[in-house]
Amino acid sequence: MPRDLVDRILSQPVFSDVAPGDFPSDLSLHDIIANDSRVLDLASGDIVFRQGTYGTSLFVVLEGDVCGLTTAAGEKAARRYERPNRKPSAFGWLRPQPAERSATGLRLKKPAKITSRFPTARHERNSIFGEVAALTRSPRSNTIFADCDGTQVLEIRWPGVRDLRHWSDAFRRRIDEAYRRDALDEALRQCALFDQVDPDVLKMIRSCAELTSYGSFGWTHGFQTAVSRQTDADGAIDREPAIVRQNDYLDDVLVIGAGFARLSEKLHAGDRTVGYLTPGDVYGLDCVAADASNTRRRSARHSLYGMGYVDVIRIPVAVVDAHLLPAIDDVGQISSLTPSVADLPSRMLDFMVDSRLVNGTRAMAINMDRCVNCDDCVRACAATHDEIPRFKRHGPVHNRLMIAHACMHCIDPVCLIDCPTEAIHRDPVSGTVVIQDASCIGCGTCAAACPYDNIQMEAVRNSEGAFLIDEDGAHIQRATKCDFCAGRSGGPACQRACPHDALIRVDIKSAENLSDWLKHTH
Amino acid sequence: MRKIILNAAAVLGVLAIVYWATDLYDAALRDPRFFDGWILAVGMAAQLLFHMRRNLPALQIGQASTWLRTHIYTGYFVIGAFAFHTKFSLPDAPFEWVLWGLFALVAISGVVGAFLSWSIPAQLVPDAEQITFERIPALRHSLAEEVETLVTQSLQHPGSRAISEVYINTLSSFFGRARNVPAHLRGSQRPLQAMCVEIDDLERYLEPPGKDTLRQIKDRVVAKDRLDFHYAHLGLLQAWLFVHIPATYCLVALTLIHILVVYAFSSGVP
Ligand code: SF4
Numbered sequence: 001m002p003r004d005l006v007d008r009i010l011s012q013p014v015f016s017d018v019a020p021g022d023f024p025s026d027l028s029l030h031d032i033i034a035n036d037s038r039v040l041d042l043a044s045g046d047i048v049f050r051q052g053t054y055g056t057s058l059f060v061v062l063e064g065d066v067c068g069l070t071t072a073a074g075e076k077a078a079r080r081y082e083r084p085n086r087k088p089s090a091f092g093w094l095r096p097q098p099a100e101r102s103a104t105g106l107r108l109k110k111p112a113k114i115t116s117r118f119p120t121a122r123h124e125r126n127s128i129f130g131e132v133a134a135l136t137r138s139p140r141s142n143t144i145f146a147d148c149d150g151t152q153v154l155e156i157r158w159p160g161v162r163d164l165r166h167w168s169d170a171f172r173r174r175i176d177e178a179y180r181r182d183a184l185d186e187a188l189r190q191c192a193l194f195d196q197v198d199p200d201v202l203k204m205i206r207s208c209a210e211l212t213s214y215g216s217f218g219w220t221h222g223f224q225t226a227v228s229r230q231t232d233a234d235g236a237i238d239r240e241p242a243i244v245r246q247n248d249y250l251d252d253v254l255v256i257g258a259g260f261a262r263l264s265e266k267l268h269a270g271d272r273t274v275g276y277l278t279p280g281d282v283y284g285l286d287c288v289a290a291d292a293s294n295t296r297r298r299s300a301r302h303s304l305y306g307m308g309y310v311d312v313i314r315i316p317v318a319v320v321d322a323h324l325l326p327a328i329d330d331v332g333q334i335s336s337l338t339p340s341v342a343d344l345p346s347r348m349l350d351f352m353v354d355s356r357l358v359n360g361t362r363a364m365a366i367n368m369d370r371c372v373n374c375d376d377c378v379r380a381c382a383a384t385h386d387e388i389p390r391f392k393r394h395g396p397v398h399n400r401l402m403i404a405h406a407c408m409h410c411i412d413p414v415c416l417i418d419c420p421t422e423a424i425h426r427d428p429v430s431g432t433v434v435i436q437d438a439s440c441i442g443c444g445t446c447a448a449a450c451p452y453d454n455i456q457m458e459a460v461r462n463s464e465g466a467f468l469i470d471e472d473g474a475h476i477q478r479a480t481k482c483d484f485c486a487g488r489s490g491g492p493a494c495q496r497a498c499p500h501d502a503l504i505r506v507d508i509k510s511a512e513n514l515s516d517w518l519k520h521t522h
Numbered sequence: 523m524r525k526i527i528l529n530a531a532a533v534l535g536v537l538a539i540v541y542w543a544t545d546l547y548d549a550a551l552r553d554p555r556f557f558d559g560w561i562l563a564v565g566m567a568a569q570l571l572f573h574m575r576r577n578l579p580a581l582q583i584g585q586a587s588t589w590l591r592t593h594i595y596t597g598y599f600v601i602g603a604f605a606f607h608t609k610f611s612l613p614d615a616p617f618e619w620v621l622w623g624l625f626a627l628v629a630i631s632g633v634v635g636a637f638l639s640w641s642i643p644a645q646l647v648p649d650a651e652q653i654t655f656e657r658i659p660a661l662r663h664s665l666a667e668e669v670e671t672l673v674t675q676s677l678q679h680p681g682s683r684a685i686s687e688v689y690i691n692t693l694s695s696f697f698g699r700a701r702n703v704p705a706h707l708r709g710s711q712r713p714l715q716a717m718c719v720e721i722d723d724l725e726r727y728l729e730p731p732g733k734d735t736l737r738q739i740k741d742r743v744v745a746k747d748r749l750d751f752h753y754a755h756l757g758l759l760q761a762w763l764f765v766h767i768p769a770t771y772c773l774v775a776l777t778l779i780h781i782l783v784v785y786a787f788s789s790g791v792p
């Protein structure tokens with residue numbers, strides 16, 4: 001990025017209190033902006049990002065306005081109006097390259113029609129957006145597009161965001177402020193319960209709701225050691241912050257904004273895990289609805305503990321009684337939105353929750369009752385990945401179920417956080433976590449950060465098969481892990497190669513799939 | 523279970539059709555052995571496709587478990603077709619005896635293999651701490667080293683000499699390699715019990731530090747016995763393939779010769 005452009009960016013109000021002196025000499029504020037950001041020149045309707053896609057960049061509006069859709073109906077309508085924003089032309093090579101356009105390459109054909117028919121949230125000049133997905137590594141919760149021609153947006157890639165937050169207290173405060181504001185909106189938007197609520201009522205509910213955070217973003221540090229030392233579920237629960245305790249009077253209905261929470265109930269002298277909540281899940285509404293007439297009897301049926309980092313939106317029960325319950329036509333729907341007690345046996349749930357395996361969206365589950373140790377799965381993986389298998393066929397075992405050391409493509413992929421080159425990233429569309437070999441510098445940060453030991457460092461070889469050596473004589477290394485057979489047709493080779501139906505890739509959240517499979521294959 | 527019954531019924535159904543068609547062929551005054559012989563040959567060729575799928579994982583054609591199921595049920599069909607082709611009787615020439623014997627070896631090893639693959643993994647589960655066949659020698663070696671260290675340390679206490687004696691007489695050879703494989707395959711615990719009794723009997727002759735060492739040694743004996751159990755069963759899971767696969771290739775080669783010979787000496791009218 002040219003120097004004068006960087007100077008112009010740094011003169012914007014959003015950077016006004018960011019002091020260059022706070023940054024070390026080898027990582028100046030100027031360098032961070034020059035290397036880790038870009039300016040997008042947008043025309044009206046150009047899409048910055050779409051709902052449901054993944055990305056860890058944060059955005060600042062430099063010129064013009066951007067709009068974010070706030071309802072599911074708006075998102076649905078927007079899909080119908082999406083077109084590529086530049087048609088490929090046979091003579092394109094004759095023209096000079098235009099400035100960077102929207103990151104998606106998509107444009108809404110009639111943005112004015114969308115904005116007039118559906119509610120939108122406007123981000124004006126100098127406002128920050130996209131920070132919730134960046135900080136929590138979650139999918140984008142809504143589609144954002146430019147509202148007028150000449151809009152300019154600064155995109156700061158994750159390494160830049162991380163460094164700015166690390167070195168500048170002022171910038172960190174600003175982002176965290178934006179996060180607290182937007183996380184609340186996004187959590188309410190994610191929760192299907194609010195789809196049928198009138199926008200004015202929703203505004204009212206939002207004004208009374210409060211965002212509370214538990215745990216820390218860096219929960220992975222020391223997690224493996226803690227798990228290996230832990231001998232029982234109570235040990236794990238003791239270390240988790242209590243959000244609600246069973247039988248306490250319910251003051252608020254809770255919506256999980258980010259992270260995970262353990263749902264447990266008292267059994268004799270201990271706590272038994274009965275389920276877990278993920279973003280968009282609601283806690284306590286079933287109790288409130290069931291005892292709508294008797295406000296004194298509303299006590300928590302289960303305890304709720306934060307696992308790692310959790311954002312919780314608290315909606316006071318009085319607001320729920322007065323505004324939310326009357327707005328829900330079908331009260332029967334409440335039970336389906338309130339997570340039912342999971343379908344797995346209790347000890348298995350403990351195992352999944354204690355080891356944080358619930359983070360996995362494509363975990364490798366092996367039924368030990370069927371696995372004959374033939375290693376066909378390992379061979380198939382190697383055959384499709386330059387003869388180097390991308391997983392280890394062992395891992396934590398509970399009863400007859402093993403979760404092997406293969407990348408689980410987590411809901412919250414913490415391995416992404418500290419990669420200096422963004423080599424490890426999430427595919428924007430499929431959501432799988434992949435490593436771009438060409439950008440990996442082999443520092444091993446991701447391997448150290450993965451709480452499940454699912455990333456290995458491999459020595460790199462040249463085309464003749466000889467190891468590559470650096471100037472100090474050490475092997476040049478590269479991070480490798482399961483890429484879920486990205487780009488190969490037919491799905492994951494490991495699962496397809498198992499002749500005994502002993503291995504599946506499974507989203508742990510759909511626990512029924514896992515228990516059905518275990519029953520079916522037994 | 524329902525699926526198994528349906529598949530078995532399908533195999534029986536196809537066999538009945540083949541039997542009926544062979545009869546028709548016979549009624550048309552043709553030699554039915556050409557007809558059921560070719561059906562048998564095609565069935566055997568189909569069986570080979572499964573080996574191809576396993577050995578070319580990069581091709582990823584279809585789900586391997588579907589291939590295995592098809593392989594097993596086609597195997598039962600081929601056994602039936604073989605019985606038709608041989609007219610349920612024993613051969614009467616040396617070459618045919620070899621063919622017959624090889625077919626029996628392939629079929630029996632296949633059926634036994636399917637049974638072992640179904641039954642053994644579940645037996646390994648209760649104490650399966652990810653013991654794979656390849657890791658067993660390394661695990662055994664580390665146990666042996668631990669015991670050797672314990673025994674060496676025990677020599678420092680004069681009242682613990684009995685430990686070194688039992689080590690020389692029994693333990694060193696026990697930890698040297700896999701032991702009691704036949705007993706493990708029979709599901710017998712007697713060798714382990716005998717060894718534990720021998721260790722327990724020794725306890726009364728030892729002083730407290732020696733008793734403690736003995737307890738630690740006993741834990742390792744139990745762990746080594748568990749390794750032997752896995753060695754026996756995981757070894758069996760691999761061993762049947764060393765019979766099934768070479769026998770299959772011999773059978774294929776001899777079958778080709780058989781077909782050539784049959785056509786070389788036939789009258790030309792099947
Ligand atoms: S090893 Fe490669 S992928 Fe992992 S953090 Fe370092 S640069 Fe990123």
Ligand code: SF4
Pocket residue numbers: 366370371372373374375376377378393497498499500501502503
């Ligand atoms: S292919 Fe299936 S049976 Fe063979 S080792 Fe892998 S999981 Fe086990």
